[in-house]
Amino acid sequence: EVQLLDSGGGLLQPGGSLRLSCAASGFTFSNYPMSWVRQAPGKGLEWVSAITGSGGTTYYTDSVRGRFTISRDNSRNTLYLQMNSLRVEDTATYYCAKENPVGGTNYFDFWGQGTLVSVSS
């Protein structure tokens, strides 16, 4: 059974830093790209960042590029999101999601339970 356990969220002030983790099990972690998707309170889903299975290539949405860093440790089956220079508008529930790259497209077939990041002064 695939399981993704998100952790690391919390309350902090603007300009602060936080590292999110996602512990994966139930599949060969290194074989699959992974993403972080966030959802601001009462709002829709927003893709944040993605990383290939090897960790060699990363992608970011424009609003976080240069502030967030996605990484993975395939020996620990864990995905990370280092978040620096946090802003009030980064407040959201952050979900890690397993990607399934099939037929030239990627979709998210499994999701973590989410971890809440609140940025407020």
Place this chain on the structure above:
Amino acid sequence: SYELAQTLSVSVALGQTARITCEGNNIGSKNVHWYQQKPGQAPVLVICRDTNRPSGIPERFSGSNSGNTATLTISRAQAGDEADYYCQVCDTSTGWVFGGGTKLTVL
């Protein structure tokens, strides 16, 4: 950047058919995926690559995609289908794109 537009809300009578649309420029040339999200829960994939149902998703859920509109169809709607529904595509320039979401109400 590529954008997807969804109607904010859709209502359907119990047992009837609900259709939720997702509009994007030439979306028919892309693969569209659909997610269901109930309050306080993580999203769940209900349709992938336009028309495919993952294991465990009822046959009542189906999808289509052509031209500038993709559609998620829910037949014989049940109270348990009440949720927010999001469409998603991968765009070569924008990356992973979600629609704004549609709230389905079953009356």
